[in-house]
Amino acid sequence: MTAPRDPTALPRHVAIIMDGNGRWAKQRGLPRLAGHEAGARAVKRVTTHARKLGLGALTLYAFSEQNWGRPTAEVDGLMKLLGHYIVAERAEILDHDIRFSTIGDVERLPRPLQDAIADLKQASSQNRGMDFCIALSYGGREELLRAARAAAAACVAGELSPDALDEATFERLLYTSHLPPLDLLIRTSGEVRISNFLLWQCAYAELVFTPVCWPDFGETDLDDAIARFQGRERRFGLTPDQLPN
Ligand code: FPP
Numbered sequence: 001m002t003a004p005r006d007p008t009a010l011p012r013h014v015a016i017i018m019d020g021n022g023r024w025a026k027q028r029g030l031p032r033l034a035g036h037e038a039g040a041r042a043v044k045r046v047t048t049h050a051r052k053l054g055l056g057a058l059t060l061y062a063f064s065e066q067n068w069g070r071p072t073a074e075v076d077g078l079m080k081l082l083g084h085y086i087v088a089e090r091a092e093i094l095d096h097d098i099r100f101s102t103i104g105d106v107e108r109l110p111r112p113l114q115d116a117i118a119d120l121k122q123a124s125s126q127n128r129g130m131d132f133c134i135a136l137s138y139g140g141r142e143e144l145l146r147a148a149r150a151a152a153a154a155c156v157a158g159e160l161s162p163d164a165l166d167e168a169t170f171e172r173l174l175y176t177s178h179l180p181p182l183d184l185l186i187r188t189s190g191e192v193r194i195s196n197f198l199l200w201q202c203a204y205a206e207l208v209f210t211p212v213c214w215p216d217f218g219e220t221d222l223d224d225a226i227a228r229f230q231g232r233e234r235r236f237g238l239t240p241d242q243l244p245n
Contacts, residue, residue, distance in 0.1 A: 011183030011229055013057040013131075014050065014222075015055045015205075017197055020189025020213030033077040038086050038215035046093075047132055050218040050244070051096050053226070056244035057131035061197050065105065065139035079110050081190045086116045093120065097129030103175035104138030117189070131179055138175070140199030161187045176201055186222075208217050 018039055025035030039165045043060060063078060072108070086100075093100055101118045106112070117136075152175045154160035160169070171177060182201040190211040194202060208225045210217075235243060 003149065006087055006230055007054070010053060010055055010181040011180045011206075011226065011228055012055075013059065013104045014055055014184045014186065014226075015059040015061070015182055015201075016046070016217075017061045017185070017187040017195060018185055018193055018214040019216075021215060023189060023215040024215045029112060032074055033081075034158075035215060036074075036078055036081055036102070040081055040216050042153070042217050043085065043088065044215070044217055046222055047098075048096075049222055050132075051098060051130050053222075057133065059103070059133040059135060059176075059182075059198070060177065061138065061195075063104075063136045063138070064189065064192055065137055065142050066197060067115045068137070075116075079113055083110075083116055086113070088121055090120055093132065094127070097127045098124060098132045099127040101133045101178060102115055102136050103143070104136045105142065106136055108137045110114070119164075125238045129239065133176075133179060138197070140194075143175050144200060146175075147198075159172075171200075174200060184208060186210065186225045188212050188217050189216045204236055206234065231233070 021035035021039040022032045022039060023035075025032050028034075045061075046060075047058060059236055061181070062082060067078075069074065100118055102121070106117060147170060151160065151170065155165075165220055176182075176198070182198055182205040185198065185202055185205045186208045187193075188210055190209070192209050194207075198205075206229045208228050210221060210225065212221055233240065233243070
C-alpha cells in the first residue's frame, strides 16, 4: 500500500501481537512449530526494518503467561527457538546499536534462556539506537498486580504515601519503565482483541489490526501500519479545536 507518510512523525514505540503462526502452518500442512520458525524469520525482518526506519522502541509479544498452558512440545519448541534467536542475533543487535530487554516473568523461563537473555541485556545496555523488547511469560494483568504489590509494600514500609501514588510513580513500577510511551499497537492475523498485552500502556495507543498472519508480515506491512497511525487524529480526551496544528 503506502510508505510511511512522514518520517519525522514516527510512533515512538510500536508493539506487536504476533498472531497467526499456527494458522499459517496449518494452511500449508505444516506442524505448528514450523509456523513459529517462520515467525522468528519475520521477527528478524521487522526488527531490521524498524531500526532502518528509526523507531525508538519495538516490543514484540512472543510468549504470554497464559501460553504456558499450551502442549509441552510446543512450549519446549518455542523456548528453544527463542534461545536460538537470541544467540544467533546477538552480533546483529550489538552492531546496530540496539538495546535489548524483556518484559514479563523471565524467572519462569528455562535457565539457559534466562542466561542468554541476561547476557544480551548486559552487553547491549549502553546502546541507544533502538529499544528492542520481547515480552516473555508476560501478562498485562500480572504486570499491574506486580506494580500494585510493589506500591503497597512501599506504603507499608513508609517509603510512599498512598496520596503520592500518581501515574508517573506507578509507571516506574511497570516492566516498561525503561521504554517510551506506547504509540501504536499492531495485531496480526485478523483477531481484534488485546489479549492481556500492555493493558496500562494501551490507554492512548492507536490500534491497528491486519489480516496478515505474522509469518507473512514484512516491511510493507509495518510501513502500512505506520501510515495508518499517521492518518489518525490523537485527541487524548480533548476536542479537535484544542489540538495543536
Ligand atoms: C501466536 O500465534 C504466536 C505465539 C504464541 C508465539 C510467537 C513466537 C514467535 C513469533 C517466534 C519466536 C519469537 C522471537 C522473538 C524470536 P499462534 O501460535 O497463537 O497462532 P494461531 O492463533 O494461528 O494458532
